[in-house]
Amino acid sequence: xxxxxxxxxxxxxxxxxxxxxxxxxxxxxxxxxxxxxxxxxxxxxxxxxxxxxxxxxxxxxxxxxxxxxxxxxxxxxxxxxxxxxxxxxxxxxxxxxxxxxxxxxxxxxxxxxxxxxxxxxxxxxxxxxxxxxxxxxxxxxxxxxxxxxxxxxxxxxxxxxxxxxxxxxxxxxxxxxxxxxxxxxxxxxxxxxxxxxxxxxxxxxxxxxxxxxxxxxxxxxxxxxxxxxxxxxxxxxxxxxxxxxxxxxxxxxxxxxxxxxxxxxxxxxxxxxxxxxxxxxxxxxxxxxxxxxxxxxxxxxxxxxxxxxxxxxxxxxxxxxxxxxxxxxxxxxxxxxxxxxxxxxxxxxxxxxxxxxxxxxxxxxxxxxxxxxxxxxxxxxxxxxxxxxxxxxxxxxxxxxx
Amino acid sequence: xxxxxxxxxxxxxxxxxxxxxxxxxxxxxxxxxxxxxxxxxxxxxxxxxxxxxxxxxxxxxxxxxxxxxxxxxxxxxxxxxxxxxxxxxxxxxxxxxxxxxxxxxxxxxxxxxxxxxxxxxxxxxxxxxxxxxxxxxxxxxxxxxxxxxxxxxxxxxxxxxxxxxxxxxxxxxxxxxxxxxxxxxxxxxxxxxxxxxxxxxxxxxxxxxxxxxxxxxxxxxxxxxxxxxxxxxxxxxxxxxxx
Numbered sequence: 253x254x255x256x257x258x259x260x261x262x263x264x265x266x267x268x269x270x271x272x273x274x275x276x277x278x279x280x281x282x283x284x285x286x287x288x289x290x291x292x293x294x295x296x297x298x299x300x301x302x303x304x305x306x307x308x309x310x311x312x313x314x315x316x317x318x319x320x321x322x323x324x325x326x327x328x329x330x331x332x333x334x335x336x337x338x339x340x341x342x343x344x345x346x347x348x349x350x351x352x353x354x355x356x357x358x359x360x361x362x363x364x365x366x367x368x369x370x371x372x373x374x375x376x377x378x379x380x381x382x383x384x385x386x387x388x389x390x391x392x393x394x395x396x397x398x399x400x401x402x403x404x405x406x407x408x409x410x411x412x413x414x415x416x417x418x419x420x421x422x423x424x425x426x427x428x429x430x431x432x433x434x435x436x437x438x439x440x441x442x443x444x445x446x447x448x449x450x451x452x453x454x455x456x457x458x459x460x461x462x463x464x465x466x467x468x469x470x471x472x473x474x475x476x477x478x479x480x481x482x483x484x485x486x487x488x489x490x491x492x493x494x495x496x497x498x499x500x501x502x503x504x505x506x507x508x509x510x511x512x513x514x515x516x517x518x519x520x521x522x523x524x525x526x527x528x529x530x531x532x533x534x535x536x537x538x539x540x541x542x543x544x545x546x547x548x549x550x551x552x553x554x555x556x557x558x559x560x561x562x563x564x565x566x567x568x569x570x571x572x573x574x575x576x577x578x579x580x581x582x583x584x585x586x587x588x589x590x591x592x593x594x595x596x597x598x599x600x601x602x603x604x605x606x607x608x609x610x611x612x613x614x615x616x617x618x619x620x621x622x623x624x625x626x627x628x629x630x631x632x633x634x635x636x637x638x639x640x641x642x643x644x645x646x647x648x649x650x651x652x653x654x
Numbered sequence: 655x656x657x658x659x660x661x662x663x664x665x666x667x668x669x670x671x672x673x674x675x676x677x678x679x680x681x682x683x684x685x686x687x688x689x690x691x692x693x694x695x696x697x698x699x700x701x702x703x704x705x706x707x708x709x710x711x712x713x714x715x716x717x718x719x720x721x722x723x724x725x726x727x728x729x730x731x732x733x734x735x736x737x738x739x740x741x742x743x744x745x746x747x748x749x750x751x752x753x754x755x756x757x758x759x760x761x762x763x764x765x766x767x768x769x770x771x772x773x774x775x776x777x778x779x780x781x782x783x784x785x786x787x788x789x790x791x792x793x794x795x796x797x798x799x800x801x802x803x804x805x806x807x808x809x810x811x812x813x814x815x816x817x818x819x820x821x822x823x824x825x826x827x828x829x830x831x832x833x834x835x836x837x838x839x840x841x842x843x844x845x846x847x848x849x850x851x852x853x854x855x856x857x858x859x860x861x862x863x864x865x866x867x868x869x870x871x872x873x874x875x876x877x878x879x880x881x882x883x884x885x886x887x888x889x890x891x892x893x894x895x896x897x
Contacts, residue, residue, distance in 0.1 A: 257763040268751040566747045569708060570808070571736025571764035573729045649708045653747065 258576050262583030269556075276552045276585075277592040279545015280632070284596025284625045285603065286538040291621035292604040294531040296614030301523040305516045307444065311349070313478040313490050314514040315341075315497065323522035324512040328357075331472040332501060332510045335460075338476045344496055345489060350479045352376065352383040355463050355470070362456065363428040364416035371412045372455040373429060375463020383477050388438030391423035398437075398459040402466060407438040411453035429456060432467060490515050542628065546589075546636040553585055553640035557647075564644050565652025578645040585637025586630060593629030597622045655719060655816065655847050656682040656705065662713030663700050674700045676870035677714065682849065684815065687842040687881075689850045689858035692867035699820060701867065702851045706739050706818045707731045719815075736764050740809030744821035746801045748793040748808075754780060755789045758807045765812060779807040783837055799830025806837055817841060820851045829891065835860050835884035860884055 266273045315337070318327025338353040355375040362371045374380075381393040388407050398405050406427065413422045422436045434456070443452045464471055478493065480486050490513050497511050498504070557564070564577055601622070604615040663675040674697040682688055692698045703709035704716060707723060710731075716723045718738060726734070735741075748757045758776040762768055769775060780789055783803040793801050802822060809817055819838070823831030839860065842848055850861055858864050859882045866874035 254768040569741050570761040573732040650703050
């Protein structure tokens with residue numbers, strides 16, 4: 253038996269029945285294209301999620317004032333989160349690297365000479381610079397001594413510095429925050445956007461004690477940041493902190509919390525949004541589509557076996573063995589799905605490139621889904637091609653010729 | 655060449671058994687030209703299928719060139735059909751979408767070895783049946799007689815000793831039929847064994863021997879003393895046309 257001649261017969265049969273071949277191929281093309289686009293989009297989303305998680309920090313546990321679930325923001329009107337809570341965490345919880353407390357207010361009027369603007373005020377403890385990995389680029393950051401003396405000093409973010417001082421070095425000058433005079437002791441480096449996409453450079457950082465007692469006149473915090481030594485401890489420690497806070501704030505679980513805890517997990521879930529489940533659903537649908545395409549191909553092949561009964565009988569009469577007939581029909585189904593898969597990949601690749609230009613989606617194109625798609629399609633071709641091919645091969649030559 | 659001993663063929667459908675061949679024994683020597691006759695339903699097509707290794711008898715023994723065919727499996731029968739038997743059918747059975755040349759080359763695809771000069775062989779075979787100028791024509795572009803000649807070229811491409819023709823002139827006008835029979839005459843002269851199945855006495859008389867089937871048995875087996883000569887008849891026809 254000459255395999256290459258018989259496979260050529262298969263190709264020839266496809267080439268002479270172009271419309272039928274196209275219909276057989278259509279399902280595979282669309283299925284594979286959809287599958288590759290969806291996977292590329294899924295990977296794009298995954299990359300975005302990782303970006304945000306990394307921006308948030310994988311070792312971080314953030315305790316926000318105010319309740320809520322998921323990726324919450326601190327609530328300005330909740331006054332129950334205290335410095336004592338941070339102290340309790342430091343003393344009861346183990347495995348932390350840095351615990352830092354922040355009280356913040358937005359849209360505070362600021363003035364330097366004739367220039368004025370609105371900015372955010374962050375009252376922080378000296379560990380904040382290290383916790384945020386955000387030291388002063390020029391001058392100095394907030395120090396323990398500033399805390400102890402409740403000094404009127406501040407460190408400026410790049411955007412605020414630019415708004416108040418233009419291109420001049422602000423260090424050593426004074427600014428007015430809410431009409432109270434502060435000495436600029438340093439300037440922060442430019443900070444990338446937050447996980448939520450906010451600009452973080454429009455801020456003045458002041459000592460926590462000064463902020464609470466003198467500027468804001470309050471004794472509650474906005475949030476506490478706990479950085480763990482090990483990533484692995486984060487989920488367990490988050491739970492311990494939750495319990496500690498329940499005890500300290502006298503909350504028993506059916507009651508709503510007056511605080512919320514955010515870790516990388518919540519950030520990832522928020523970033524993924526519904527797209528995670530959606531991707532899984534779409535992948536399932538596309539896979540089903542591909543299978544339906546396979547069934548359609550199988551049916552067309554079965555019909556074609558019926559139509560070509562005489563041809564099969566003739567081939568058998570002139571010496572084709574059952575295997576030769578089987579091989580020809582398998583060649584037809586495999587070729588259909590293979591070419592369909594390649595066309596589908598090309599289509600999927602094109603769409604994956606074009607989609608982000610017109611819609612708010614991110615796609616990441618990698619070779620794996622395409623290789624997998626082709627493999628999968630060939631498998632479909634084999635699985636759904638075997639039945640018609642076997643039917644063709646089993647035809648009795650005498651009956652087929654009748 | 656062909657030895658049949660008490661061949662039986664019974665079709666079973668459910669609980670009903672229909673015997674079609676009821677013990678057929680005869681021999682065909684190498685180079686013989688035999689017509690198998692009989693009314694429809696007498697089993698001549700069934701006999702032809704068994705002789706052509708397309709079907710197996712339910713009883714008896716069939717030896718082709720000394721080898722017992724009844725014992726062979728499907729693959730071996732396929733191989734036998736490929737290089738020992740050439741079929742010519744009433745309905746031609748050409749592939750509609752393939753050219754005459756491709757149709758003739760078809761059996762070579764299933765040959766043990768695909769010859770390097772397959773195309774040249776097919777061209778030669780087509781030229782031998784007078785279709786040198788129709789090689790790239792599709793069946794739909796050919797007349798019935800031409801289609802049957804393509805089918806004969808296809809039957810000859812693997813150079814088989816046995817040609818089995820089932821009503822080869824059945825779908826043809828008399829002129830085309832005579833042309834086909836003239837080709838058989840030539841093949842017979844070249845030493846090939848020809849078995850011609852027909853219900854038509856006039857066609858059967860071209861053979862040297864006539865075997866008549868009746869009710870699944872051989873009713874008659876006689877030599878034709880003066881077979882008709884299709885070549886001479888064709889020449890006469892041509893003469894008449896030229897007049």
